[in-house]
Amino acid sequence: MTTALITGATAGIGAAFARRLARGGRDLVLVARDTARLEAAAADLAKTYGVEVETLTADLATDAGIAAVEDRLRDAERPVDVLVNNAGFGNRGAFLDVPLQAELDMLKVHVEAILRTTVAALPGMRERGRGAVVNVASVAAFLPRGTYGATKAWVVNFTQGIARDLSGSGVRLQALCPGFTRTEFHERAGMGTSDIPSWAWLDVDRVVEESLRDLARGRSLCVPGKRYKAVVALARLLPAGRLGGVSSKAARTYRTD
Known part of the structure; x- marks a missing residue:
């Protein structure tokens, strides 16, 4: 039986990956900051x-x-065959309103942690001739949004570059770029969502299904939902800054573990 390691695994997209991979028969390693939530999630799965x-x-x-x-x-x-780097967070407010340490923490979680864990996982996967790494980014990677968007853009470029380097090795990499996704986090954080149109919301389980489908097809970039595929296509065509208002809302999130 193969094993998947998931960071930010106790809620949101990470929890959805855990459910889906467990349903497929994979053993799990769940990573998060809250021990009590981890143990409860593990027992349930x-x-x-x-x-x-x-x-x-x-x-x-x-x-x-x-x-x-x-x-x-x-x-x-105890080899890990699937790594899902999902842990992440956003900082509320404009750039100069956010403490420097919070921005540095974001770089640590979104960039350094993903770099180091991917590097740790890949040699064993390549040696075994199989494996997969899913690095969760965001549609914000394609939109101007300060540190948050910049880190997610790094995730996309890093992942796709490594995917090319490992082509033919049996190891697949994917940058997953969801838009607004329904989870319990908005309620837990006390964040209002009434200004977000209903069409903008994605179902978390469908995000994961689309990610795994594209991963099986060897696609190194997954943007779930036709509407967000259109947003990304538009963002690539328009001058930088034209869609910045959309990305400013997308970054008002919180730690996903």
Whole structure:
């Protein structure tokens, strides 16, 4: 039986990946900051799907947290065949309203953690001739939005570049770029969503299904939903800044673990 490691695994897109992969028979390693939530999620998944579920408490805004995940990914006796880098967050407010440390934490989680965990996972996958890495980015990668959009753009370019380098190796990489996705996070964070049109919302399970479908087809970029494919296509055509208002809303999120 193969194993998937998912960061930010206790809610939102990460939790949806955990459910879907467990339903497909994969054992899991769940990574997040909240030990109690991790243990509850693990118990539920193990009971529901009959798979082995391991938990790893780690804050990916810290060197120690990233190192703990790296160590698990490099464990040759317990190989990980699928890595889903989902942990992430956004900072509310305009750039100069956000504390510098919060921006540095974002770089740590969105860039350094993804770089280091991907590097930790790939040698074993390549040696075995199989494996997959899904790095969760955002439609904001294609829209001007300060540090958030810049980090997500980095995720897209990094992932697609490595995918080309590993072409033919049996290892697949994908940058997943969802738009607004319905999860429980908006309510938990007390964020109003009444100004977001109904057409803009994606179902979290459909996001994951589309990601896995495109991954199986060897597509290194997945933008779920026809409407968001159109947004990305438009963003690539228009001058920079024309769609900045859309991306400013997309960044008003919070940590996904």
